[in-house]
Amino acid sequence: MGASVQVSESIATGSAAHAGTRTSAPQDGRALRYRPDIDGLRALAILPILLLHCGVTKLRGGFVGVDIFFVISGFLITAIMVRDIAEERFSIARFYRHRIVRILPALLVMMTVTLAIGCMLLLPNQLRDLGRSAAATSVFGSNFYFYLTSDYFAAASDAKPLVHTWSLAVEEQFYLLYPVLLWSLRRLSRQRLAQVIAGLALVSFAVGGWVATTYPSAAFFLLPARIWELSLGALVALGAVPTIANRSIRATLCILAIAVIAASCIAISSGWPFPVPFALPPAIAAAVLLAYGGEGPTARLLGAWPLRTVGLISYSVYLWHRPIIAFYQIRHGSTLAPVETVGLLCASLTAAWLSFALIERPASRRWRSGSGLVPHAVAVVLLAAMAIAGLTIAARADDIRPLSPRQALAASYLGWDSTEAGKRQFSTDRCFVLPTGRGFSPDCLRLSATKPNIALFGDSHGAHFSQALHTLLPGANIIQVTAAGCRPLLHGKGLPTCRTTMDAAFGTLDFARIDTIVLSARWLDFEQPALLDTIRWLRARGARVLVIGPSVEYDADLPTLIVRSDADGEPTLADRFRLPDRIALDRAMAGPVRAAGADYASAIDTECSGTTCRLTTADGTPLHFDHSHFTPAGAQAALATILARHPVIRPR
Numbered sequence: 001m002g003a004s005v006q007v008s009e010s011i012a013t014g015s016a017a018h019a020g021t022r023t024s025a026p027q028d029g030r031a032l033r034y035r036p037d038i039d040g041l042r043a044l045a046i047l048p049i050l051l052l053h054c055g056v057t058k059l060r061g062g063f064v065g066v067d068i069f070f071v072i073s074g075f076l077i078t079a080i081m082v083r084d085i086a087e088e089r090f091s092i093a094r095f096y097r098h099r100i101v102r103i104l105p106a107l108l109v110m111m112t113v114t115l116a117i118g119c120m121l122l123l124p125n126q127l128r129d130l131g132r133s134a135a136a137t138s139v140f141g142s143n144f145y146f147y148l149t150s151d152y153f154a155a156a157s158d159a160k161p162l163v164h165t166w167s168l169a170v171e172e173q174f175y176l177l178y179p180v181l182l183w184s185l186r187r188l189s190r191q192r193l194a195q196v197i198a199g200l201a202l203v204s205f206a207v208g209g210w211v212a213t214t215y216p217s218a219a220f221f222l223l224p225a226r227i228w229e230l231s232l233g234a235l236v237a238l239g240a241v242p243t244i245a246n247r248s249i250r251a252t253l254c255i256l257a258i259a260v261i262a263a264s265c266i267a268i269s270s271g272w273p274f275p276v277p278f279a280l281p282p283a284i285a286a287a288v289l290l291a292y293g294g295e296g297p298t299a300r301l302l303g304a305w306p307l308r309t310v311g312l313i314s315y316s317v318y319l320w321h322r323p324i325i326a327f328y329q330i331r332h333g334s335t336l337a338p339v340e341t342v343g344l345l346c347a348s349l350t351a352a353w354l355s356f357a358l359i360e361r362p363a364s365r366r367w368r369s370g371s372g373l374v375p376h377a378v379a380v381v382l383l384a385a386m387a388i389a390g391l392t393i394a395a396r397a398d399d400i401r402p403l404s405p406r407q408a409l410a411a412s413y414l415g416w417d418s419t420e421a422g423k424r425q426f427s428t429d430r431c432f433v434l435p436t437g438r439g440f441s442p443d444c445l446r447l448s449a450t451k452p453n454i455a456l457f458g459d460s461h462g463a464h465f466s467q468a469l470h471t472l473l474p475g476a477n478i479i480q481v482t483a484a485g486c487r488p489l490l491h492g493k494g495l496p497t498c499r500t501t502m503d504a505a506f507g508t509l510d511f512a513r514i515d516t517i518v519l520s521a522r523w524l525d526f527e528q529p530a531l532l533d534t535i536r537w538l539r540a541r542g543a544r545v546l547v548i549g550p551s552v553e554y555d556a557d558l559p560t561l562i563v564r565s566d567a568d569g570e571p572t573l574a575d576r577f578r579l580p581d582r583i584a585l586d587r588a589m590a591g592p593v594r595a596a597g598a599d600y601a602s603a604i605d606t607e608c609s610g611t612t613c614r615l616t617t618a619d620g621t622p623l624h625f626d627h628s629h630f631t632p633a634g635a636q637a638a639l640a641t642i643l644a645r646h647p648v649i650r651p652r
Helices: 036-053 062-086 092-121 124-138 142-149 155-159 163-184 190-214 216-221 227-237 247-267 280-292 296-302 305-312 314-332 338-369 376-395 405-411 420-426 466-472 496-507 525-540 558-568 573-577 580-595 603-607 632-645
Strands: 453-458 477-483 516-520 545-548 599-601
Touching: 036 062, 036 247, 036 280, 036 296, 036 305, 036 314, 036 338, 062 163, 062 227, 062 247, 062 280, 092 124, 092 163, 092 314, 092 338, 092 376, 124 142, 124 163, 124 376, 124 405, 142 163, 142 216, 155 314, 163 227, 163 314, 190 216, 190 227, 227 280, 247 280, 247 296, 280 296, 296 305, 305 314, 314 338, 405 558, 420 466, 420 632, 453 466, 453 496, 466 477, 466 632, 477 496, 516 525, 525 545, 525 580, 558 573, 580 599, 580 603, 603 632
Parallel strands: 453 477, 453 516, 516 545, 545 599
Antiparallel strands: none
């Protein structure tokens, strides 16, 4: 197969490496030979994504399907462009017409339907976000929008029906530059061109490695850290891979590649540095299948009807599955029962097939037949209209979804943590470190010689008490060491920022000068032994320790539940969304923590009495702004109760 293509051929004289491939809509009717195994590889990419988003948590690394798509895209687009350049019929205008017909019809229909449903279901804050994201998608800049406003792995992403369009934006940004690059380098031999692309890949990989450990959301969403994946596919298309004459070896490599993709989907976690280095194994596996999988048993497996069919509709599956799942989870919660998972899978595949049959395929056939070409001007007008519609919806969200004063107060706290007031509550980018933010301020570790010293160690569920702690203890010096996703444990795991932050907490402070160390986090059951070890370690150094247990947690944002409860006249709605495992964990933690030598304060007991839990303060302010983080009023109410029961300042 492609491995036998010599890299020394000139672009201008040689045929494209892997000339046996083609895209779903070949140009000018002169198709590259169809390789059904590539559609099967598309199925291997889209199915883990779909299953993960439908609640199959065993496939926690299913998001690597996007990386496989990037490799496939780089391969196919390079094969087509190199062929056209070699035959002296390459046209950038025709290239972009092809992208318009391939991408826009189904995308615009999906966005139109999503905006219409959003206007009926979403609260004003959510609708504003949807409108803005639609506008960003219309200019293929949604990856920047979601980088600036969200974390793809955060629970809040469940409520973003267009969050998946970030990958389309990355591809289109690449396609904006790549044709110009190939055209400008058309005089180079294949070998030289492959060297240039390999150099780009290495630079991108190095940049991605640095960004993944310092600004992980930027590494995930933005093009520079993704170029190497597209370039990897391009190198295969250029034949810059080893020649393997032995069919058995090629078949074995392909089987191993499928196993690597499967293992990546199961093993890789959202907390790992990504895409560099952990996207490398599935990306290389995809490249191996592209290079050597066009014949033999692997080709028959991947080209079999079930996988080939899913691969053919994979673009529509990708487009439609996310809004379907997002709207369902907004209404019914993010935790899905098996029957809900099956239902969402069926709904996503059905919508995708209808989109493929009624939108994608007719548009492709009209373009291929030479009639009904989509002019660039029409595309610009349609995209501009969608952008205007999105911005108009964002600006008129309060009029589209009017709320009562009580509902408006609750809804105003959605997205609270990204507001300036929310950042002050957490001391964000000062004493609370985000993976995408600035480093830790040394002032947060400064001990006082004249005031009582109180230390707050934790993750975001510790940081949400920061402002309340300062308010309730005005005469104390507050030391705060908190980082997103980082439990305050001696040997905890998580993002690279966790180790740096917790080293500052446990490695530099004079614990004898601290009145009380408050440990507060979104505790996990399997980490209890590490918590007990941490308590004993602190107690051995003379520290007094107060552990604040988990807060009440819901399977949806509490403000949304309050609004729905009020609008639907269902006062017990939030009870159905309350997660019982957090309450069970609270009860299970108390005894062992006290036995290890620490005080234990139940945050849940500040909200709940028996089976009844308060949702708001007396004036209607929600206790939580999302599924579990306290609002300022909620944090102050909970902490005031805790401090009354567990004084943290030693008598002088």
